[in-house]
Amino acid sequence: MGFLFGRSYVTLALMVCVLAPCQAKGALSTKFYAKTCPGVATIVRSVMARAVAKEPRMGASMIRLFFHDCFVNGCDASILLDDTPTFTGEKNAGPNVNSVRGYEVIDAIKARVEAACNATVSCADIVALASRDAVNLLGGPTWNVQLGRKDSRTASGSAANANLPGPGASAASLVAAFAAKGLSPREMTALSGAHTVGQARCLFFRDRIYTEQSINATFAAERRQTCPQTGGDGNLAPFDDQTPDAFDNAYFKNLVAQRGLLPSDQELFNGGTQDALVRKYSGNAGMFATDFAKAMVKMGGLLPSSGTPTEVRLNCRKVN
Structure with missing residues (x-):
């Protein structure tokens, strides 16, 4: 197994099923x-390539969509369900309403897939493939995506509010949240490296740039230019202002330099147990790429609990 970072590939032959929930529901493959549907990966890649070329930020959004789906009752596309007069889902839960996007890209992929292979490929598998392609199209690693998920017929806004770590989360709470999903502190740190791309709203980092001590003074001053002390909550800033649209290891270099955007980012390098790993990732892009790809496969093995009603949705926004 070898890798080259930048616009090349990390190809990993990884375990078919790495978590107990996956074993309980049948092995992914x-x-x-x-x-x-032999052409499904090609279809997903094609739509994602156009979406990312049009707006590089969409790549980061797709990675976030996958994470926010998998962390709530497994990778079951529950986050894609629209609210109805009698159903409240996850889209408008606190952690999702102003930070998760890209639903229309999934709709476009689903339409193409349905035209090629009707009622065959789940929305959950489309999200898993799209997130892999998002990483790779931004210059990061690639990996073999395990497939065979089904789409949940239910969703839980309360579970989204309870399970998804917030921007002010401490290192200890991050470790605990990921451990609850069977993910190790190392895997948590690697997955946090997804913040090497994407943007955050001023609302979520204002306190850090105005009140925290563990921040580079120049970086704080730069961020204050677009994030005033009052107002401007929706103003955006890149997690990584050095290479904002490149999936690389700059996120970890920024943490070492006290240039983490969110409080929860800098918590990974703040005198705690993750400092050594952050230093390793900051100096070894290949190690980060390999660990990130493995962790994405493992997270993708989180599936709904036994007994959850599932199906292959024909429209990702509503049950059949």
Whole structure:
């Protein structure tokens, strides 16, 4: 197994199923659609390539969409369900309402997939493939996506509010939140590296740039230019202002330099147990790429609990 960072690839042959919930629901497989929809990966890649070329930020948004789906009752596309007069889902939960986007890209992919292979490929698998392609199209690693998920017929706004770590989370609470999903502190730190791309709203980092001590003074001054002490809550700033649209290890270099944007980012390098790993990732892009890809596969193995009603949705926004 070898890797090259930048615009090249990290190809990883990884475990078919890495978490107990996956075993309980039946093994996922990279060849799940080999006979029933062999062109699905090509379709997803094609739509994602156009979306990212049009707006690089969409790549980061797709990674976030996958994370926010998997952390709430497993990778089951529950986050894609629209609210109805009788149903309240996850889209408008606190952690999602102003930070998760890209639903229309999933809709576009689903339409193409349905035209090619009707009622065959789940929305959950489309999100998993799209997030892999998002990383790679921004210059990061690639990996073999395990497929065979089903779409939940339910969603839980309360679970989204309870399970998704906030921008002010401490290192200890981050470790605990990921441990609850079977993910190690190392995997948590690697997955946090997704913040090497994307943007955050002023509301979520204002306190850090005005009140925290563990911040580079020049960086804080730069961020204050677009994030005033009052107003401007929706103003955006890149997590990584050095290479904002490149999936690289600059996030960790920024943490070492006290240039983490969110309080929860800088918590990973703040005199705690993750400092050594952050230093390693900051100096070894290949190590980060490999660990990130493995952790994405493992997170993708989080599936709904046994007994959850599932299906292959024909429209990702509503149950059949």
